[in-house]
Amino acid sequence: xxxxxxxxxxxxxxxxxxxxxxxxxxxxxxxxxxxxxxxxxxxxxxxxxxxxxxxxxxxxxxxxxxxxxxxxxxxxxxxxxxxxxxxxxxxxxxxxxxxxxxxxxxxx
Amino acid sequence: xxxxxxxxxxxxxxxxxxxxxxxxxxxxxxxxxxxxxxxxxxxxxxxxxxxxxxxxxxxxxxxxxxxxxxxxxxxxxxxxxxxxxxxxxxxxxxxxxxxxxxxxxxxx
DNA sequence: AATATATATAATAATATAATTATATAAGAC
DNA sequence: GTCTTATATAATTATATTATTATATATATT
Numbered sequence: 001x002x003x004x005x006x007x008x009x010x011x012x013x014x015x016x017x018x019x020x021x022x023x024x025x026x027x028x029x030x031x032x033x034x035x036x037x038x039x040x041x042x043x044x045x046x047x048x049x050x051x052x053x054x055x056x057x058x059x060x061x062x063x064x065x066x067x068x069x070x071x072x073x074x075x076x077x078x079x080x081x082x083x084x085x086x087x088x089x090x091x092x093x094x095x096x097x098x099x100x101x102x103x104x105x106x107x108x
Numbered sequence: 109x110x111x112x113x114x115x116x117x118x119x120x121x122x123x124x125x126x127x128x129x130x131x132x133x134x135x136x137x138x139x140x141x142x143x144x145x146x147x148x149x150x151x152x153x154x155x156x157x158x159x160x161x162x163x164x165x166x167x168x169x170x171x172x173x174x175x176x177x178x179x180x181x182x183x184x185x186x187x188x189x190x191x192x193x194x195x196x197x198x199x200x201x202x203x204x205x206x207x208x209x210x211x212x213x214x215x216x
Numbered sequence: 217a218a219t220a221t222a223t224a225t226a227a228t229a230a231t232a233t234a235a236t237t238a239t240a241t242a243a244g245a246c
Numbered sequence: 247g248t249c250t251t252a253t254a255t256a257a258t259t260a261t262a263t264t265a266t267t268a269t270a271t272a273t274a275t276t
Contacts, residue, residue, distance in 0.1 A: 003197045007131040010199065015126035019264080020119040027115070036223060049265060051224055070222045070273045085193060089111045091118065106222075127234075144253060157235060159254055178243045178252045214252075218276085225270070233262070240255070246248085 003082050013082050016060045021045065022053050026076065026083075027093045028100060029063065033075035037106035042099045071106075111190050121190050124168045129153065130161050134184065134191075135201045136208060137171065141183035145214035150207045179214075 004010035016022060021043060028034050028042060036054065040047045054074055057063045061080050066073045078084060112118035124130060129151060136142050136150060144162065148155045162182055165171045169188050174181045186192060 001197060002199045003194065004199060007128045007135070007199065007201060011126055011128040011131055014122045014131075015263095018119055018123035018126040020115045021264090023115040023119055023122075037221090045264095046266060047223070048225080048267080052264080055224085072223065081197070085197070086111065089109060089189070089193070091110045091112060091115065093115060123233095129234085145251090153234095154236065155253070156237085156255080160234080163254085180253065220273100220275075222273080223271080225268105227268080228266080230265080231263080234260090236257100236259080238255105238257080241253080243250100243252080245250075 001081055003085070010082075013060050013062075016056050016062065017086075019053070021049075022057060024093055024096055025050075025053055025057065026062065027090060028096055029074060029076045030087065030090060031097065031100070033066070033073045034100075035071045035073050035106065037071070038100070038103055039074075041103045041106070042096055109189055111193070118190075121168050121170075124164050124170065125194075127161070129157075130165060132201055132204055133158075133161060133165065134170065135198060136204055137182060137184045138195065138198055139205065139208070141174070141181045143179045143181050143214065145179070146208070146211055147182075149211045149214070150204055 004013060017026075024043060025034075025039060028039065036047060036050050039054075040050045043050060054063065054065075057074070058065060061077055062083050063074045064077050066075065076083065076087070112121060125134075132151060133142075133147060136147065144155060144158050147162075148158045151158060162171065162173075165182070166173060169185055170191050171182045172185050174183065184191065184195070
């Protein structure tokens with residue numbers, strides 16, 4: 001299976017992967033689905049910043065979203081060929097994982 | 109084997125892959141090593157443009173260079189884990205391959 | 217209905233990127 | 247040495263990216 005039908009699409013995929021914050025987000029989604037508020041807490045950037053990153057990740061099909069009440073949960077799209085190729089070798093980010101465990105969570 | 113020791117290095121790798129022209133260059137190097145002048149002719153961008161792309165590809169270790177007289181031949185670095193992971197599924201670019209065949213070549 | 221919480225979008229500003237042209241360097245030919 | 251060819255670097259410009267703040271929307275709670 002080929003990574004993408006054209007270099008235009010493929011370069012777009014790589015552009016989305018070319019930002020460190022988005023790599024961290026993928027690293028967190030690899031553990032389990034996450035809502036925007038938890039990601040905001042772990043990444044320590046503004047909430048709109050997170051939402052914009054999620055939009056880009058969704059645009060190229062790396063993530064799916066699931067709405068539950070006022071929360072939006074994002075998870076990795078296991079149908080994406082490039083993402084699935086990369087994921088088994090994805091590096092860990094111990095600081096983020098630690099902070100995720102310690103985050104109190106925004107759900108009541 | 110992990111793709112990179114940190115997200116900093118990995119995002120840098122993806123940044124280099126996030127440009128369509130550089131994906132085309134990798135596609136051409138996949139066929140055989142190429143000198144700057146041949147790449148310039150096939151890609152139809154300026155020669156300094158090609159040199160700058162090659163510099164970025166070299167910086168992250170995607171390509172190696174070999175000097176032969178006044179020519180510099182670039183080839184893919186088969187030691188690079190990410191590149192080697194991607195390469196088997198690399199898309200073809202028939203127009204570039206066609207133009208490479210028809211290019212007269214800069215060697216005398 | 218009013219308020220609070222979660223998320224998305226718009227506007228903006230700082231920085232990065234990629235192309236070009238101009239110039240420098242280095243090797244080969246005469 | 248001078249001229250030509252191949253490549254690299256510097257300077258510049260146009261565009262893209264990513265962060266922020268301000269605001270809008272949508273759901274839940276009271």
